[in-house]
């Protein structure tokens with residue numbers, strides 16, 4: 001059985017999936033460096049001296065609620081890269097919405113000329 005040549009839509013799907021495949025790791029939210037007391041003033045000399053602990057906080061929205069997670073320092077650069085990829089993926093998704101409408105209009109116009 002002969003293999004059908006790829007349709008334009010399959011090409012565009014492949015182009016999207018290829019772009020998305022390179023956007024890993026991916027995440028959505030924001031990463032901030034903050035300085036806080038660790039919450040163990042009795043055991044922590046730094047906190048007793050009024051010093052604060054620098055830490056990374058990841059803030060994200062889940063089911064409409066804002067949530068926060070502490071991020072281990074060694075994970076912060078990876079998460080930052082994931083957030084950059086997330087922004088690129090969102091930009092691509094926005095473009096895909098417009099491209100979908102453009103494809104529809106182009107297909108409709110070419111069907112008209114075929115008739």
Ligand SMILES: [Zn+2]
Pocket residue numbers: 037038039040041044045046047048053
């Ligand atoms: Zn402390």
